[in-house]
Amino acid sequence: MTSKCSWRAAMLAVASAILATAPFATAQIPTGQAPPHKAHPPATAESIAQGKQIFDGTCAVCHGIDGSGSNGPNIQGAARTMGPEGLYNRVWGGVIGSGMPSFSYLGEDKIWDVVDYVGTLGQANGGAVTGNPQAGKEVYASSGCSSCHSIDGKGGDSGPDLSNIGSERSATFMRDEILNPGTNKPNGEPGLTSRAAYGGYRMYKVTLEDGKTVTGTRVDESSFSLQLRDAHGNIISVDKLKAKSIDVLGDGSFMPSYKGKLSDAQVNGLVAYLATLEVKQ
Numbered sequence: 001m002t003s004k005c006s007w008r009a010a011m012l013a014v015a016s017a018i019l020a021t022a023p024f025a026t027a028q029i030p031t032g033q034a035p036p037h038k039a040h041p042p043a044t045a046e047s048i049a050q051g052k053q054i055f056d057g058t059c060a061v062c063h064g065i066d067g068s069g070s071n072g073p074n075i076q077g078a079a080r081t082m083g084p085e086g087l088y089n090r091v092w093g094g095v096i097g098s099g100m101p102s103f104s105y106l107g108e109d110k111i112w113d114v115v116d117y118v119g120t121l122g123q124a125n126g127g128a129v130t131g132n133p134q135a136g137k138e139v140y141a142s143s144g145c146s147s148c149h150s151i152d153g154k155g156g157d158s159g160p161d162l163s164n165i166g167s168e169r170s171a172t173f174m175r176d177e178i179l180n181p182g183t184n185k186p187n188g189e190p191g192l193t194s195r196a197a198y199g200g201y202r203m204y205k206v207t208l209e210d211g212k213t214v215t216g217t218r219v220d221e222s223s224f225s226l227q228l229r230d231a232h233g234n235i236i237s238v239d240k241l242k243a244k245s246i247d248v249l250g251d252g253s254f255m256p257s258y259k260g261k262l263s264d265a266q267v268n269g270l271v272a273y274l275a276t277l278e279v280k281q
């Protein structure tokens with residue numbers, strides 16, 4: 001038993017040493033995090049057609065001609081969850097230790113073409129940005145979004161920073177989030193470092209001994225107490241030993257749904273505006 005444990009510990013030490021030194025030892029080893037590259041050029045019919053050619057010849061063997069998967073997973077929804085920047089990182093770096101190779105050799109332009117094509121897989125509609133960004137900016141300003149979100153340092157902090165959201169999320173994802181908040185909890189895409197803190201938006205519901213409930217996002221936790229931040233920003237400390245149950249609400253979010261409150265045109269405008277908020281480089 002002991003020898004097995006120390007053997008495992010040694011393996012772990014070796015593995016982490018490799019992980020820690022690999023990016024410095026040779027720049028060729030894919031890390032999943034692409035080096036600085038030009039911002040996503042707007043998708044065009046041509047870029048999508050170019051991307052399709054590359055996809056059919058290079059990716060379809062594993063992901064299926066329509067992206068629904070064969071030796072690799074179904075990636076029809078990947079653009080939605082990963083966004084253009086996340087896809088770029090994945091195609092550039094591959095996934096170490098899986099069957100997904102690195103395609104860094106394609107170069108920036110071709111990777112963006114593939115990203116544009118992957119964005120069309122399984123999306124008959126909803127993927128395109130059709131609204132008017134200027135009108136959307138006004139909807140953003142008049143809908144209270146900035147009380148929770150900040151853009152370039154201005155706004156609240158009870159929701160994620162949206163300064164680069166256009167690089168990180170697809171139009172479909174953003175539209176869904178505005179209409180059905182919380183149902184799109186991100187998948188922890190490692191390429192999106194700014195989203196690493198996403199667990200912080202997970203909602204907890206504590207039922208106390210007297211049956212009362214407290215709902216909020218977790219601010220801090222010790223062995224005996226849990227600090228939650230409620231919808232009004234108040235910090236509430238609960239005694240864990242006195243709680244009847246502590247549940248994580250998978251779909252919970254403090255973000256209100258805008259379904260029925262904004263017209264289709266307003267939502268399309270908002271999405272178009274958010275899509276312009278890209279990484280500046």
Ligand code: HEC
Nearest residue numbers: 058059062072073075078090091095098099100101103114
């Ligand atoms: C040799 C097989 C193979 C080829 C070729 C391949 N992939 Fe993959 N791909 C995989 C496997 C296996 C995974 C799952 C990796 C993992 O364990 O996360 C994957 C994962 C992905 C993911 C992430 C899916 C997700 O939801 O996490 C994307 C996006 C992707 N591939 C796109 C592409 C594109 C675009 C190409 C062509 C440029 C390509 N792949 C070529 C095997 C392949």
Ligand code: HEC
Nearest residue numbers: 143144145148158159160174177181182201253254255256
């Ligand atoms: C009361 C606070 C609140 C308001 C108001 C609010 N949001 Fe949110 N928003 C959140 C929280 C919390 C999350 C993260 C949890 C989740 O995914 O639902 C979020 C997530 C998002 C995301 C996904 C971010 C990501 O990184 O995946 C987008 C996009 C977004 N909100 C847009 C908006 C827009 C546009 C408005 C105004 C129409 C708005 N929000 C109003 C709290 C808010």
